Amino acid sequence: MGRFCxxxxxxxxxxxxxxxxxxxxxxxxxxxxxKSPYDSRNAESALAFCEAAVALGYKVKHVFFYQxxxxxSSKHLCVNTDEVSVKDRWQALNAQxxxxxxxxxxxxxxxxxxxxxxxxxxxxxxxxxxxxxxxFASLHDDSIKSIQF
Amino acid sequence: xxxxxxxxxxxxxxxxxxxxxxxxxxxxxxNVGLEVRVLFDEDGVYQLVETxxxxxxxxxxxxxxxxxxxxxxxxxxxxxxxxxxNRGISLESDKLESTRLESEQVKTLIKNAHHVLVF
Numbered sequence: 001m002g003r004f005c006x007x008x009x010x011x012x013x014x015x016x017x018x019x020x021x022x023x024x025x026x027x028x029x030x031x032x033x034x035k036s037p038y039d040s041r042n043a044e045s046a047l048a049f050c051e052a053a054v055a056l057g058y059k060v061k062h063v064f065f066y067q068x069x070x071x072x073s074s075k076h077l078c079v080n081t082d083e084v085s086v087k088d089r090w091q092a093l094n095a096q097x098x099x100x101x102x103x104x105x106x107x108x109x110x111x112x113x114x115x116x117x118x119x120x121x122x123x124x125x126x127x128x129x130x131x132x133x134x135x136f137a138s139l140h141d142d143s144i145k146s147i148q149f
Numbered sequence: 150x151x152x153x154x155x156x157x158x159x160x161x162x163x164x165x166x167x168x169x170x171x172x173x174x175x176x177x178x179x180n181v182g183l184e185v186r187v188l189f190d191e192d193g194v195y196q197l198v199e200t201x202x203x204x205x206x207x208x209x210x211x212x213x214x215x216x217x218x219x220x221x222x223x224x225x226x227x228x229x230x231x232x233x234x235n236r237g238i239s240l241e242s243d244k245l246e247s248t249r250l251e252s253e254q255v256k257t258l259i260k261n262a263h264h265v266l267v268f
Contacts, residue, residue, distance in 0.1 A: 132177035146264040
């Protein structure tokens with residue numbers, strides 16, 4: 001079952017342990033991220049989850065960014081040099097493991113991230129703007145476990 | 150997919166975009182053929198108040214939007230009865246034909262869902 005959500009409570013867990021404990025039937029993960037990167041830890045938790053899942057040999061089908069989660073896609077994200085760069089980690093995840101990073105086009109448009117002139121978009125190259133159906137259509141596959149961060 | 154996607158609404162209709170985002174997510178999921186069920190819990194039950202007047206803050210009526218759920222094949226609507234009682238809300242004419250659930254039934258609804266999204 002895929003009814004896991006870390007939306008409301010600050011859930012800190014050891015991702016390796018969590019994945020091994022609840023996932024015994026070779027699931028494929030689909031992540032749904034709804035919080036912006038600096039204001040909350042959700043994106044960092046999602047990244048840690050993805051990295052742990054991949055390291056353990058599980059497949060992450062895609063990561064979908066909705067609501068304020070679309071701010072993860074900004075190519076202008078800039079943190080202090082001694083802080084974790086969420087942008088770099090998303091790019092690495094996409095480049096090294098070919099995990100698609102999908103951005104809800106409606107949510108991105110409403111937040112000024114996606115524009116009608118693609119050259120004005122502030123999205124980093126590793127993110128792709130798609131409709132929500134892209135995410136939900138994947139849930140027809142029973143091996144997919146949707147996890148919200 | 151065997152089973153249903155449960156969309157849980159926990160936010161009041163206008164303070165954040167959550168209600169609108171949940172509504173659009175439910176419609177998008179139903180549009181690709183998923184069985185979608187919707188639960189109103191916590192402050193999300195304020196979305197069901199029929200006498201809301203959002204025109205004074207230049208917003209569209211959330212309750213009217215919710216009433217269109219059946220047109221998009223979203224027909225199983227649930228409300229946490231405790232959330233209603235805690236906020237002193239009584240849904241007199243329930244146009245949405247929602248099902249009231251006790252706390253244990255809410256747990257079962259979530260437990261039996263194949264996927265859950267919380268807004």
